[in-house]
Amino acid sequence: MNERDSEQVARMFVEGGYTLTRDEQDADAILVNTCSVRDQAEQKALGKMGMMGKHRERRGHVVYGFMGCMAQSRGEELFERIPHLDVVVGTQKYHRVFGYVDGILKQRLEQRMDVVGAEMESVRVEDDLVAKGSGPGPAKSVLDTGEEEGSQNTIRDHVAGERQPTAFVSIMQGCNMRCSFCIVPDTRGKERGRPIADVVEEVRRLAGKGTKEVTLLGQIVNLYGRTEFPRVGGRSPFVQLLEAVHEVDGIERIRFTSPHPIGYRDDLVAAFTYLPKLCSHIHFPMQSGSDRILKAMRRPYKNEKFISICEKMKAARPDLAITTDIIVGFPTERDEDFQATVDCVERLQFDNSFIFRYSKRKNTPAAELDGQLPERVKEQRNQELLRVQGEIAVRRNAALIGTRQAVLCTGPSKTNKERLSGRTSQNKIVIFDGDAERMEGEIFEVEIEDSTGFTLFGTAAPEVGVGAGVEFGDERAVGPRY
Incomplete structure (x- = not known):
């Protein structure tokens, strides 16, 4: 979800005339989108931002700015x-980040030009005049972590001009669950869904640019619009949305993450029998196999219910491939x-x-429970x-070889740019040789030849463009048309 939020912010900067860079030493604005699910993520973000102060x-x-969940929960702190921090923007204000950053940057650049202009004027009049301060004056910092009605509808744009074989699509924001270990309801707010028509229009735009696969995002995605x-x-409403997205021409694969056992009803199970574009993979957080611990976590289901849904x-x-989260x-x-x-x-x-490993999160009931375990046991x-x-x-x-x-x-593969990477419907990574210009964004068959456990290796079949849907008998089943 953070990746999708970051893309929305990036799009606004590109539209505003900025150029994205991966080198922080070249940047005029450096923004860190933060996560608060685990303490380690917060400490990493704080450490990274602290180190970047040397560029000032x-x-x-x-x-310099923080966005996202840690910004929402920690705010003024x-x-x-971080003394050099300029902007702290919460989870309902991503669409305002560009305005805040651009305003501060323009003010600083104008102040610097005023200083340079004054220095040049002074040098012309009096060559031995001592130079004035060379740094720009301070600009006001910005803290914006308030709620904003309709903010869920602002995460809708993608970086222009980039070919995206896959894309994330935010369908909702917030969470009404109150798991005892989780800070998300406080950082993301209550559940708020986008209209089906708006989501479908975003998917159509992506398909028009060549996107083949979309992943629908929500804190508890199957509770969309309830x-x-x-x-x-x-x-x-979630199954209705899946059916509507399924009808978008050009989209060949649909994923969603992450669902919750509560609200995972038979209509969603049945959707996998008549919507062939749904990928054969779900990421389904279990958290624990113990009913006693699930109760302590305030997860309102028993383990047998989770198992029943999987079966x-x-x-x-x-x-179907099933992946999960466990604490x-x-x-x-x-x-x-x-x-x-x-x-x-x-x-x-x-x-x-x-x-x-469980880690305490500020202002969560689990952090106050007796019986905290030693790190050694964790x-x-x-x-x-x-x-x-x-x-x-x-x-x-190994069974897939x-x-x-x-x-x-x-x-290209992230670890070896000379080779290509892709994913199966079951979300398994496959590495193979091939022509990136011809193959990127295409679906085709790969003969699996080896596996390292979590990554598959193979050779691409000569024919590119094989359909990726799931066959149901002699014809492809389709859902209702919208």
Whole structure:
């Protein structure tokens, strides 16, 4: 979600005449979009911004800013922590970042020109005059973390001119759940959904520029529109949105993240039987396999319900891959609670798990619970579950060797620019050789030849442009038209 928010901000700067750069030493404005889900993410952002203060000595006009969840939760405190910080903007004000930064930067550049002009004038009149201060004067800092009605509708634009085989599409903001470990409801606000027609129009624009795959984003994406839009024919607003996006010509794959067991109803399960563009992958956070810990987390479901949904999904789409999030070392977690989590991972055979050690988050109920576990215990459990999940992933990916997989090429590999990278419908990374200019943004088959456990390697079939939909009998099933 942060990546999508950052793209919206970047688009506004490009439209305002700025050029994006990956080199912070060349930048006139440096913005860090922050996350507060874990303390490590906040500390990394604070450390990075602190180190960048060295550029102010050489380029005094540069504007520094924090955006996002940490900016929302910490606010004024960040100016005390980072003396050179200029802008702190919360999660409902991304669309205002450009105006704030541009205003400060223009003021500083004008002040610098005034100083230079005065120096030049003084030199002409009196050659031995001592030079005046060379740095620009201070500009006002900006703190904006307030709520703004309709802010969910402002994350809608993408960076112009860039070919995007895949794209994120924000469909909602906020969360009404109150998991005891999570700060998101405080940083993102209450659930607010965009109208279906607006989302579909954004997807159409992306398809018109060559995008083949979209990922629909929400804090709890399957609860989209539940308090704002009506159910129609027994279908939730989210399923209605999936059906509408499915009808957009040019879009061949649809993903969504992240759903929650609450609200994951049979109409969403059924959608995987008649919407072939839905990818055969869901990222479905479990958090714990222990009912006692789930209750302490304020996750209002039992583990058997989670398992039941996974089994229904695999019955609806037999080639489905499921990945998950798990927290280990939650307060009061006993050996038997952890073992219940291990047992569930082994039962469901997740394709991958993102496993995190519990860390306290400010102003969350879990942070005040008795029974906080030592870091040593958290680390032991983290390593054990990583080992279990790693063995499962190796087996599942090894089973794909010798098969052909439909892959959407997303461009050069991040680790080896000489090779190409893409993803299967199950969201598995595939590395292969090929012509980036011809293959990027296309879906074609790759013969899988090897696996390192989490990455597949193969050779592209000679025919490019193979369809990536899921076959249902002799014809492709389609949903209602909008």
